[in-house]
Amino acid sequence: MNIKHKLSVNPNTKFIFSTSGSASSIEAKNNTLNELKLNLAYFTFPDFIDAPTYAGLLRSPICKAGAVTGKNGLKTKIINELDWVEPLAKKTKAVNTVINDNGKLKGYNTDYYGLKVALEEHIDKSEIRVKKAVVYGNGGVSGVAYHVLKHLGIDVVITGRNIENVQAKKTELGIVDGFDVDEGFDLLVDATPVSSEKDFLKIALGLDTLLKSCKMVFCHNMPEKDNKHNYLKEYCERHGKHFIEGREMYIPQIVKQYHLMFEGMTNDLGSSINDNDILKEVLRMS
Structure with missing residues (x-):
């Protein structure tokens, strides 16, 4: 080293x-x-x-x-x-x-503060009206993201590839989904480490459909720190999605x-x- x-x-x-x-x-x-x-x-x-x-x-x-x-x-x-x-x-x-x-x-x-700063800054400068958001993942960041988004006046749904784990997270937090995802939404918060995987869309079940539906994506993972590629960032750039790096x-x-x-x-x-x-x-x- x-x-x-x-x-x-x-x-x-x-x-x-x-x-x-x-x-x-x-x-x-x-x-x-x-x-x-x-x-x-x-x-x-x-x-x-x-x-x-x-x-x-x-x-x-x-x-x-x-x-x-x-x-x-x-x-x-x-x-x-x-x-x-x-x-x-x-x-x-x-x-x-x-x-x-x-x-x-x-x-x-301190994750709450960091995410709040990142989202507020990008929502303001992008001029994208974010009324509905989906959090993908069921780890510690998903609960933080839920409360940050609610504080910002945004309706939230938590989902992920393992429905049982997602439901356990919802029960733990005492929350219910704010809307039907099929009706459309604006922001996707990826609270998983999957972005460093080339086949992330195959690994993260359901993420492909969610990405097609949103206008803005926040990626909590920072593979760049360990000199790895961020395939989610590449996807968003290719498909015209406003991308917020975990660094923000x-x-x-x-x-x-x-x-x-x-x-x-x-x-x-x-x-x-x-x-x-x-x-x-x-x-x-x-």
Whole structure:
């Protein structure tokens, strides 16, 4: 791996953990921490970890915070292991950020903020009137997307290739569909990782029909981060669909996440870190 900066670790270094398993994230995020001159180190791993085990790791004295990805429903399952959860994360049934506050674990959802920023910006500049939206997928992001869209005054339906899992997600969130998909809709939110697969339309049952019906597509997945092709983006460009990259959500989301993780800290120069400092480094490494 080509590390731009040498990672300096000492007995007082705290760790930020993640379940993403992305090798590129280790380099990019440690470079960010280095540039911000924070005594923190980032580490992620690809192996499955259950909620109690991950919570135990995050509660350890060497840990400052943790990012929670949607593998195996971890964003929802981690909630029962935390000491405090913000109301928004309870509402969406998903936590993607955990802060270790002197051994007490606090859960937050910064995905909501990131997605809201991305959708508002693109709906405004595209001049597409979005009244109805379909969320494809049943992971942690699907619940977040549902609540963001409802907040924006948009009718929502959640669907996916596994109807039983989709129905379980609806029951978990206590929601009912807002309209009949066959009547047409404007926005499709793909909350799955399928966009990096060349045969994604064969893998994601029903997605082909949904794509033909919509005008705008948001893709949560970011295969580009790991130098993979985004076939959903290619499809949308070929068929004239307004496409919103996951990066448009990721940047405001990660700035808010880092704000929570770095709150109360000072860097090696004795200075606190503000959101502009964070944004500058996130953009540089994105």
